[in-house]
Amino acid sequence: MSHTELKRAVYEANMELHRRNLVVHTWGNVSQIDRALGLVAIKPSGVAYDKLRAEDIVLVDLDNQVVDSALRPSSDTKTHTHLYRHFDAIGGVTHTHSTYATAWAQAQQSIPCYGTTHADYAYGDIACTAIMSDAQIARDYEEETGVQITDCYAGRDPMEAPMVIVAGHAPFTWGRSADEAVMHAVILEEIARMAYLTRTLRADTGPLKQAITDKHYLRKHGKDAYYGQK
Amino acid sequence: MSHTELKRAVYEANMELHRRNLVVHTWGNVSQIDRALGLVAIKPSGVAYDKLRAEDIVLVDLDNQVVDSALRPSSDTKTHTHLYRHFDAIGGVTHTHSTYATAWAQAQQSIPCYGTTHADYAYGDIACTAIMSDAQIARDYEEETGVQITDCYAGRDPMEAPMVIVAGHAPFTWGRSADEAVMHAVILEEIARMAYLTRTLRADTGPLKQAITDKHYLRKHGKDAYYGQK
């Protein structure tokens, strides 16, 4: 993929995030990695969506060094590159402050799997990270946000639940590409909204029965999946 | 009705579901039966609404065998055909994951008849099915989803409440045609939203007085109905 193509793909994914009403003002950013080039394309910091152009997308390497770009990358860049370094299977990352997912983050609660809508995309809870320690904040806030996330996936395949909420902050999602990461951000917001309504409708709602979770997750993602076209 | 006309009607009903904002991503599907032909037309599995074409609609018989179609039918097809086999009066079925109806499904609660908006369309509670047993899940998940639904209508006319919520999952609605099934999906979502607000506003709200339920249901659906034009 050429630099221009990579920037174009990331530009389109950022605009899709905007069109889906998941961002207010300049909040939110999408990136994609080209692992052959060792480069990540990401939204520039603090640029309004209606001013953003494909050529404004910033390229950085996995050590966060800017390559061939005029603007500063998103202030969350170190979180994105941390995820690319630790999750081999992912190709795109999205960060939003989408309303319902952020409310769960602020309440510092994981989202239980209450139904099949959730089970179709995430196997088990959507984890809420620990709150960051003073030492972490002092060290390198954005890098440590990545550490908070990867700590939630010790022994868990990141593609089994390609979405997480950072305590006191907001969600991150990922996928095989920037497009898929944005789709997961859209779906997380809807899952978070349904879970909010479920919890406030009946506070003691328990998680979905394990056998149904297994059935739904595996009919879409298992080796004998039969959802969608071949 | 020709195959082409049947596919066209089902295509239009699926697109209406999308336009009404009842579906996120590829969630949701609509079908219609031609009882003379013994054929059901249904959305293909996992195809995005903005890519869907009338000719992509899949025809299946009541034993779920694909007829004259290139794509796989919706993974929920067996639930649709189960309903057509058991509810003689229905001509269309809709499945969505609409937000408020799904929240009631996740909370595993029937929707009480709190007011005349509900009574105009459903006589009595909108039932929430039982949660599926392990034996059912192991047997045939989608067929058994249909069984869960028809079990709620033992001794009850399915047209008296053409909408149900499947515990832990999401709603199904039906009608004399695909169009009417979609209209009932739109109305169920609004009833579910009003009921959510009513319950959270005043937790101990009781159901609407029976005499008002009777009055409203019968002025629209009874033999002396006087709502609408002759």
Added chain:
Amino acid sequence: MSHTELKRAVYEANMELHRRNLVVHTWGNVSQIDRALGLVAIKPSGVAYDKLRAEDIVLVDLDNQVVDSALRPSSDTKTHTHLYRHFDAIGGVTHTHSTYATAWAQAQQSIPCYGTTHADYAYGDIACTAIMSDAQIARDYEEETGVQITDCYAGRDPMEAPMVIVAGHAPFTWGRSADEAVMHAVILEEIARMAYLTRTLRADTGPLKQAITDKHYLRKHGKDAYYGQK
């Protein structure tokens, strides 16, 4: 005003109700009276908004007799004419099942005056009627709905709070014209939504201090009003 002009005004007001997203399906209707002619123009029963034409608007007299019209009037016509017969100052009436106002109706609760947004339009509570008695339902349901409403205004100027919620049912609003009645329906829905949020945010919120209510209501509606242009 000619019959054609009256029908046109009521047609436009009904379409405005639709454009403001206060109606789902065919729910809701608007009327206007020409007191010189003794005629009320009202939406026909059960006609979809996207099919409605100005010439479909039905004229009835104050005894509910259809005049010069091909279609049946709204099934709620007797409620409208009851209000015109009892409230001399009003020229238009609107009925909706708007979401938040209907939730308060279903919870069978009056809306307390929690803030200045409410006080700017309604002086004191927005009343919820009593639930209808069996005798009333047996007598004449739609006429008695009018009785429920006028019973709330014994000793109270109907223009002081041009909006009411009918227990178990939904809101009615009125004004000097059909247009103003629609504007009050829009405003009631927003007041009802803010009051829902206030109540669920802090259950023991008390009503706005009386002196502020007086100040806001009178700066818009008192003899020394100074809101708006002269």
Added chain:
Amino acid sequence: MSHTELKRAVYEANMELHRRNLVVHTWGNVSQIDRALGLVAIKPSGVAYDKLRAEDIVLVDLDNQVVDSALRPSSDTKTHTHLYRHFDAIGGVTHTHSTYATAWAQAQQSIPCYGTTHADYAYGDIACTAIMSDAQIARDYEEETGVQITDCYAGRDPMEAPMVIVAGHAPFTWGRSADEAVMHAVILEEIARMAYLTRTLRADTGPLKQAITDKHYLRKHGKDAYYGQK
């Protein structure tokens, strides 16, 4: 800046408020000051947004005297000029009755800093004023609304939290210009909505850890800020 340019800027900011769906009917107004001229441009009272023209914007001096204008200024003008006289750094003021911020005002509660979305724009609580005393209401209601607000900022930089909610009433926001004040109104509404969801999801949610508040506020607003482009 010419009178025409000042009116044009305030006109555009008022229309942006309308486009962002923060106002129902004629509620809400935006002003901007030209400190060299000693003039404030503000929306006229009670004019509908779809009728508003740039030349309708009213100019007043800091003593609320109308200059070179045909229409009456907003009934909230004295609140705006009070803020311009007491907060030297501000250039624009916005008043809305936006839904969630108004719900917090009606519940008479300050909005705690629950997360980084809030910390990015307001350092610490978004204050709710005291309820107005009888003496204040009798004196000069709109001027005293300004006093209520400035009383919240004794010893606090108004730009550190450019947004406040007036008890029983609604929010005011400000910024270096009318545009920035409108942007802060948009952001306050989203913060208020997220805080509502957080509180109703988990009633005992505490404020965000101080060290994270400091980090987020300072990375955007501190002397070593690194958010956005240079």
